Amino acid sequence: MVTYIIRRLFAAVVLLFVISMITFFIFYVFPRLGGQTTESLASQFVGKTQSPQAIEGVIHRFGFDQPIWVQYGRFIKGIFLGYDYDTGTQMAHCYAPCLGYSFKTNTLVSTSIAQWLPVTVSLAIGASILWLIFGVSVGVASALRKGSFIDRAGMITALIGVSLPVYFVGPLLALAFVVNWHIFPDPDYVAFTSNPISWFTHMLLPWIAVAFGLAALYARLTRVGMLDTMNEDFIRTARAKGLPERTVIFKHALRAALTPIVTIFGMDLGFALGGVVLAEQVFNLPGIGREAVDAVNQSDLPVIMGVTIVASAFIVLANLVVDLLYGVVDPRVRVS
Amino acid sequence: MSNEASEAIVEDIALENTSPRAFLDVRDLKVHFPTDDGVVKSVDGISFALERGKTLGIVGESGSGKSVTSLSIMGLHRTANDRKKKRGAQISGEIWLDGQDLVTASQEEVRRLRGEKMAMIFQDPLSAMHPFYTVGAQIIEAYRVHNKVSKSVARKRAIELLELVGIPQPNTRVDDFPHQFSGGMRQRAMIAMALVCNPSLLIADEPTTALDVTVQAQILDLMRDLQREFNSALVVITHDLGVVAELADDIMVMYGGKAVEYGSAHDIFKAPEHPYTWGLLASMPRLDRERAARLTPIQGNPPSLINVPSGCAFHPRCPYGAVETGGRSDTEIPLLAATSPGHLVRCHMDPARRREIYTEKIQGSL
Numbered sequence: 001m002v003t004y005i006i007r008r009l010f011a012a013v014v015l016l017f018v019i020s021m022i023t024f025f026i027f028y029v030f031p032r033l034g035g036q037t038t039e040s041l042a043s044q045f046v047g048k049t050q051s052p053q054a055i056e057g058v059i060h061r062f063g064f065d066q067p068i069w070v071q072y073g074r075f076i077k078g079i080f081l082g083y084d085y086d087t088g089t090q091m092a093h094c095y096a097p098c099l100g101y102s103f104k105t106n107t108l109v110s111t112s113i114a115q116w117l118p119v120t121v122s123l124a125i126g127a128s129i130l131w132l133i134f135g136v137s138v139g140v141a142s143a144l145r146k147g148s149f150i151d152r153a154g155m156i157t158a159l160i161g162v163s164l165p166v167y168f169v170g171p172l173l174a175l176a177f178v179v180n181w182h183i184f185p186d187p188d189y190v191a192f193t194s195n196p197i198s199w200f201t202h203m204l205l206p207w208i209a210v211a212f213g214l215a216a217l218y219a220r221l222t223r224v225g226m227l228d229t230m231n232e233d234f235i236r237t238a239r240a241k242g243l244p245e246r247t248v249i250f251k252h253a254l255r256a257a258l259t260p261i262v263t264i265f266g267m268d269l270g271f272a273l274g275g276v277v278l279a280e281q282v283f284n285l286p287g288i289g290r291e292a293v294d295a296v297n298q299s300d301l302p303v304i305m306g307v308t309i310v311a312s313a314f315i316v317l318a319n320l321v322v323d324l325l326y327g328v329v330d331p332r333v334r335v336s
Numbered sequence: 337m338s339n340e341a342s343e344a345i346v347e348d349i350a351l352e353n354t355s356p357r358a359f360l361d362v363r364d365l366k367v368h369f370p371t372d373d374g375v376v377k378s379v380d381g382i383s384f385a386l387e388r389g390k391t392l393g394i395v396g397e398s399g400s401g402k403s404v405t406s407l408s409i410m411g412l413h414r415t416a417n418d419r420k421k422k423r424g425a426q427i428s429g430e431i432w433l434d435g436q437d438l439v440t441a442s443q444e445e446v447r448r449l450r451g452e453k454m455a456m457i458f459q460d461p462l463s464a465m466h467p468f469y470t471v472g473a474q475i476i477e478a479y480r481v482h483n484k485v486s487k488s489v490a491r492k493r494a495i496e497l498l499e500l501v502g503i504p505q506p507n508t509r510v511d512d513f514p515h516q517f518s519g520g521m522r523q524r525a526m527i528a529m530a531l532v533c534n535p536s537l538l539i540a541d542e543p544t545t546a547l548d549v550t551v552q553a554q555i556l557d558l559m560r561d562l563q564r565e566f567n568s569a570l571v572v573i574t575h576d577l578g579v580v581a582e583l584a585d586d587i588m589v590m591y592g593g594k595a596v597e598y599g600s601a602h603d604i605f606k607a608p609e610h611p612y613t614w615g616l617l618a619s620m621p622r623l624d625r626e627r628a629a630r631l632t633p634i635q636g637n638p639p640s641l642i643n644v645p646s647g648c649a650f651h652p653r654c655p656y657g658a659v660e661t662g663g664r665s666d667t668e669i670p671l672l673a674a675t676s677p678g679h680l681v682r683c684h685m686d687p688a689r690r691r692e693i694y695t696e697k698i699q700g701s702l
Binding site: 255 | 412449455458460463464470482513515529
């Protein structure tokens with residue numbers, strides 16, 4: 001088991017390196033292959049007052065005049081050790097993990113991400129709890145009452161949920177609960193630390209909007225999984241032992257049916273932590289996803305790089321946790 | 337029914353309901369499944385009796401109704417009155433276990449008996465055990481449903497049982513998962529799980545089918561020894577006549593949901609009278625026979641259980657019916673009738689003629 005964990009950890013680190021390299025190449029090398037010069041690349045970082053001196057300064061400060069591998073090495077060094085940079089007016093130190101400095105906003109990328117992250121984490125964690133609980137319970141209820149009214153109602157709702165995108169469900173919820181009925185406050189983000197209750201009332205609609213589609217997906221997966229496992233031989237054995245039906249369903253069937261759910265839940269959560277772009281946009285939440293879109297629109301390369309690294313780190317981490325959890329959930333994985 | 341009075345013919349033994357009840361006494365059991373295509377008559381009126389310490393072998397091809405019979409004794413069918421499934425099994429007849437009728441008992445009553453008084457060993461121990469729980473945990477669970485004891489007491493009991501069924505180092509193997517056991521060990525563990533509450537009725541559904549040939553004999557020996565030790569009634573369901581030859585006192589041969597021959601192991605192996613039984617015996621490989629001799633398969637396929645052939649269900653495949661019964665076998669359903677005390681055969685042929693055919697044509701080729 002220990003070697004298994006070490007092997008997975010090592011693979012995760014390697015994967016992150018590869019991702020950072022690909023991201024770096026996409027944003028710093030490919031533009032050059034596409035005919036961009038160091039000057040035009042640098043001009044994106046200068047801001048509104050474009051002067052040859054400013055551009056020259058950026059080229060030097062960013063190290064665009066140095067070989068690619070030196071630039072990449074500097075980027076990686078920044079993540080682990082931090083580095084000194086020149087804002088143009090003074091020298092400053094960017095502490096590890098340093099993801100660079102945005103000349104568009106004049107802030108450290110890591111500082112900005114630290115600001116956006118709580119928003120995205122609030123949204124992703126809350127929504128994931130909702131979609132997991134509702135998805136699995138609706139799925140189990142549907143499977144146990146297959147063909148009944150509950151099953152049909154559940155599955156039709158699930159079909160609707162899977163089909164409707166967040167940017168439809170979100171505004172609809174906002175229209176009904178905020179604009180018409182004034183049950184919830186105007187979309188905005190309130191930090192949990194400043195006012196937990198306000199945080200909750202502000203987050204509830206975004207949670208529902210994000211969770212609806214995924215809960216629908218999970219309900220369908222759980223239903224199919226439960227129907228499959230209820231036909232397994234070991235369920236018949238459990239009944240033959242004289243176990244009460246409740247034990248058969250929840251201890252034996254659900255345990256087996258949930259295994260694949262654990263896998264996709266980890267992935268979906270990791271993905272959500274990397275930015276729930278649409279929901280953040282719809283509900284005016286300054287999370288990683290929305291800010292990443294803004295950064296792309298403004299060609300704010302250091303921010304794009306930083307967000308990509310952070311988001312992919314979440315997904316890699318989630319995969320790692322899923323792999324480790326899978327060993328706990330399914331003992332057959334442990335041996336190999 | 338015919339007017340032959342030469343033998344003391346007992347019409348379907350299901351009809352004689354007055355005899356004292358045996359420990360396991362099944363009478364006129366019918367298990368029907370309504371489907372869109374019609375009613376599947378998986379089990380269509382079978383009766384048998386079994387005392388503690390005795391073994392009954394139920395033999396037949398796939399789809400003859402043998403597994404359905406065992407599952408209905410265990411109460412493991414979803415029945416028609418179950419609200420979760422609109423179309424469950426329709427079970428009628430009587431299943432008396434130690435004086436209690438399981439057909440009329442409530443689901444909860446039957447559940448309490450399952451595992452406690454009657455237990456079952458399944459065909460494929462790998463899929464029959466939960467992959468995510470240790471062997472020990474599964475045995476402990478089976479014990480604790482019916483006995484209010486602490487986990488440590490139940491664990492001791494589980495280790496004791498694993499030792500009894502011949503698992504080496506039961507103290508450590510108790511914490512292994514099923515996939516860490518070999519096939520034979522899994523079936524041993526399965527037997528330990530079935531025996532943990534000391535059931536008085538044990539049903540084994542194809543207990544050796546999924547096992548290596550070398551392991552099969554060990555498992556059969558084990559089952560025989562344990563049956564002696566526990567003095568339980570044992571029902572062995574199999575398509576393998578070798579298995580019943582090893583274990584069974586009585587044998588019931590099933591075909592198309594009905595018993596076609598029922599008698600002692602000696603009757604079935606030494607004086608079989610039903611052409612289907614002859615076919616089964618002829619298709620069984622024997623070590624004491626020349627290898628050059630080919631096995632004789634039974635021609636044709638098992639009957640549909642929705643549109644059961646008219647008359648004798650076996651008549652389309654029977655080489656004698658048309659010739660020997662003057663067409664009765666394809667119009668009139670034969671009754672299960674005694675040909676000698678305790679030996680019942682469902683066949684229109686004259687008993688004397690059956691014995692003649694057997695000694696002349698069949699016996700030599702077996």
